[in-house]
Amino acid sequence: MTKKKYTIKDIAKMAGVSKGTVDRVLHKRGKVSDEAHDKVKRVLGEIDYQPNPIARNLKRNKVYRICVLMPDWQIDPYWQPAEQGILEAINEFSAFGVIVDQYFYHPYQKESFTSKSKEILVSKPDVILMAPLFQEESIEILKECRENKIRAALFNNYINTLNGEIFVGQDLFQSGKVAAGLIDKVVSKDATILVLHLDKEDHMELKEKGFLNYFDERDHSNHKILSEAVPTSHQDELKKQVAQLYKSHPEISAIFITNSKSHKFVSLFSEIANSSKSPVIVGYDLLPENIDYLNKGQIEFLIHQKPKRQAYLGISYFAEYFLFGKEVPSRMLLPIDIITSENVTYYLE
Incomplete structure (x- = not known):
């Protein structure tokens, strides 16, 4: 009826x-x-x-504005799915008075991040949704948001000093524990394991802490764990540093790479390793290059961080708050999916 x-x-x-x-x-x-x-x-x-809140908004001609601050996906392809998630949200909510403006910053330049964030603050949006690669600068922006009564939300990268801001992403500490569990199951006892940060960012430390915590909680673990941070901006320098690392520790049997750049290491491995046996590699994200090496057996596992879903949810939560009065969750932690060559096709759109 x-x-x-x-x-x-x-x-x-x-x-x-x-x-x-x-x-x-x-x-x-x-x-x-x-x-x-x-x-x-x-x-x-x-x-x-x-x-009917939507009809009421349309009648009043009320417009809400969300500004997205994220790394330029044309420089770092990891962020391309996030861009797709934003466009999906724009298509869904723009007809109802929710406007989304995008601001892209250079992923390796703090000045670019600061400049773009100040542009957003001057425009006084209702919400800033940002992926904060630079911790100190991000904390300052969050402080200015609070002072100017602009709601703020973060996606992908977590900041430990959050004070009322929203976070959408994975539990990075737990994802590090997941990576450690995968490696622990496939290496021999007393193995040498490397935690490798390619172009290290602050949030990667949470993954390493989770990784180490996994082994600290197990009395039987006698693995030797190394940690190195290596820049990738110059391929020759990357090759040189990784070669030196393998020269010093040829016994490395597994590597945990804490971001989406596993493919950069794998592409060099055959040139730098003296051993014919490849290490077990656990990395992140479904970049085409990573998937290619996954299917070839040169990467064992990839942890899927769902950047598209993160960005979409960051916008949709606030859009539904404006339109329907739905509560915005303070933290939305997405599942940690383990990708292998056997199941990767189910995650590709």
Whole structure:
């Protein structure tokens, strides 16, 4: 049975008041006598009246603005799925008065991040959704957001000093533990394991801490764990540093690479390793190059961080808050999916 839709005129007639009185009660504006207010509320309760927030927004021509601050996906392809998630959210919510503006910064330049963030702050949006690669600079931006009463949300990279901001992403500490568990199951006892940060960022330390915590909790573990941070901006320098690392530790049997750049290491391995046996490699993210090496057996596992889903949710949570009054979760932690050559095709769109 279809539920009857009541108009303001219907409610006014049932309550014995004017349409203007009903409008003021519904929208909580203007003066209404206690008697008239009670009459209207009683009728609303009887008919189980539910306002249509989307229609109300369109009628008022109310526009909400969300600014997205993220690394330029044309420089670092890891962020391309996040761009797709943003475009998907734009297509879904722009017709209802939710405007999304994108600001891209250079992923390796703090000045670019700061410059773009200040552009956003000057424009005074309702929400800033950002992927914070630079911790100190990001903390400063969050502070300015609070001072200017701009709501802030983060995706992908977590900041330990969050104070009321929203986070959408994975539990990075736990993902490090997952990587350690995978390696522990496939290497021999007393193995030498390398934690490799390619172009190290602050959030990678959380993954390493989780990785180390896994072994600290196991009394039987006697693995030797090394940690190195290597820049990848110059291929020759990367090759030189990794070669030196393998010269010093030829016994390395497994490598945990803490971001999406596993393919950069794998592409050099045959040139730098003296041993014919390849190490077990656990990395992150479904970049085409990583998938290629996964299918060739040169990467054993990839942890899928779902950047597209992260970016989409960051926008949709606030869009649904504006349109429907839905509560925005303070933290949304996505599942940690383990990708192998056997299941990778199910994750490709």
